[in-house]
Amino acid sequence: MSVLHSEEQQPNQTPQPLHFGSLRLPSRYLLSPLAGFTNLPFRRVCREIGGVGLCTTDLVSARGLLEKNEKSLQLIATHEVDTPYSVQIFGPNRSEMRDAAQFLQEDGVDSIDINMGCPVDRITSGGAGSAMMCSTENTIQLVQSVVEAVSIPVTVKMRLGWDDTQLTAPKFAREFEQVGVVAVAIHGRTREQGFKGKVNRDGIRQVVEAVSDIPVIGNGDILTVADAERMFAETGCQGISIGRGALANPWIFRQLVEWETTGSFTPPGNFDERLELMLRQFSYLAEHVTPRRAVVMFRKMGHWYLKGMRVRKSLRHQFQTARNREELQVAIEAVRLAGPIGGDRTGVLPDMHVPVPSGPVEKW
Numbered sequence: 294m295s296v297l298h299s300e301e302q303q304p305n306q307t308p309q310p311l312h313f314g315s316l317r318l319p320s321r322y323l324l325s326p327l328a329g330f331t332n333l334p335f336r337r338v339c340r341e342i343g344g345v346g347l348c349t350t351d352l353v354s355a356r357g358l359l360e361k362n363e364k365s366l367q368l369i370a371t372h373e374v375d376t377p378y379s380v381q382i383f384g385p386n387r388s389e390m391r392d393a394a395q396f397l398q399e400d401g402v403d404s405i406d407i408n409m410g411c412p413v414d415r416i417t418s419g420g421a422g423s424a425m426m427c428s429t430e431n432t433i434q435l436v437q438s439v440v441e442a443v444s445i446p447v448t449v450k451m452r453l454g455w456d457d458t459q460l461t462a463p464k465f466a467r468e469f470e471q472v473g474v475v476a477v478a479i480h481g482r483t484r485e486q487g488f489k490g491k492v493n494r495d496g497i498r499q500v501v502e503a504v505s506d507i508p509v510i511g512n513g514d515i516l517t518v519a520d521a522e523r524m525f526a527e528t529g530c531q532g533i534s535i536g537r538g539a540l541a542n543p544w545i546f547r548q549l550v551e552w553e554t555t556g557s558f559t560p561p562g563n564f565d566e567r568l569e570l571m572l573r574q575f576s577y578l579a580e581h582v583t584p585r586r587a588v589v590m591f592r593k594m595g596h597w598y599l600k601g602m603r604v605r606k607s608l609r610h611q612f613q614t615a616r617n618r619e620e621l622q623v624a625i626e627a628v629r630l631a632g633p634i635g636g637d638r639t640g641v642l643p644d645m646h647v648p649v650p651s652g653p654v655e656k657w
């Protein structure tokens with residue numbers, strides 16, 4: 294497997310270790326929260342491959358945590374390999390966010406991330422997620438309350454602004470630094486953009502220029518080492534967070550660390566390795582829920598693995614309709630025997646594109 298990638302590229306600078314306040318991260322490459330995907334089983338397999346500096350959970354409702362809602366507690370489940378890890382909380386209410394942060398600190402979480410980027414109406418209509426970018430004073434006070442309530446690092450993840458006429462991220466980042474936030478992650482699009490258009494790296498650079506000392510994490514559309522290199526070079530950001538690119542290629546963090554330390558990197562997992570990874574992730578899921586439930590819950594993730602592995606549609610369908618562990622095993626065996634379309638089990642698979650919601654964000 295360890296054939297070095299042919300397009301060798303030199304890192305453009307000697308990397309500085311990335312710190313979130315007093316927390317030193319093992320690399321500059323972070324897993325971006327992806328609701329429905331960045332659960333513990335996925336985080337565990339990313340950690341095992343290596344190279345991840347920090348994993349963040351899916352967004353979790355502050356109120357849900359305080360009410361000990363089962364789903365919210367499931368989202369913050371962790372494991373000894375899942376370190377350092379951050380929990381991303383959302384909510385419009387200052388005291389709930391503060392209390393949820395304290396609860397998480399007592400629970401042993403390494404870092405807390407405040408969601409200010411989610412564009413989905415269900416979240417923004419209550420004043421949370423990216424709607425927080427429309428309410429300067431309240432938002433700064435809310436963030437300050439969370440920072441003051443805990444001794445662990447607090448970060449904020451946001452978009453560039455609500456729309457093109459309000460690119461408020463630089464202003465917020467500067468204010469957040471003043472109240473003690475230790476890093477900001479910027480998805481280089483506005484709320485109005487959803488996932489349309491290209492990431493505005495110039496907008497991310499303006500955030501880098503707006504803060505004095507805290508690291509800025511650049512985010513959006515990073516699928517390859519070359520994309521990461523461009524993000525560093527054009528924005529001056531200190532770290533990178535990767536969402537969909539990690540779903541398509543969980544080896545990307547390791548590739549990035551190899552690249553920055555040696556100038557070259559090994560290819561992502563081939564068909565056989567992806568199949569093994571998928572099964573391992575399934576077994577981690579089955580540690581937490583009944584096997585039957587695990588089969589249903591794994592359909593979403595299995596869909597991406599099998600697409601990435603170039604598995605024939607009929608076999609993907611068989612996998613998606615398996616109702617229990619036995620049927621799943623039969624489906625997997627069929628996938629294993631058939632191999633990828635085109636037939637190369639040990640070669641590099643073509644890059645995969647992960648689609649995102651489209652149309653007006655109000656309707657997502």
Ligand SMILES: Cc1cc2nc3c(=O)[nH]c(=O)nc-3n(C[C@H](O)[C@H](O)[C@H](O)COP(=O)(O)O)c2cc1C
Nearest residue numbers: 325326327328351352450480513514515535536537
């Ligand atoms: C399915 C999906 C779920 C997401 N869930 C979250 C979330 O819970 N919290 C958050 O801050 N961002 C969330 N995002 C945004 C990503 O973290 C990231 O900012 C965005 O996808 C751009 O980065 P990427 O191009 O590397 O995926 C989500 C994105 C997708 C596609």
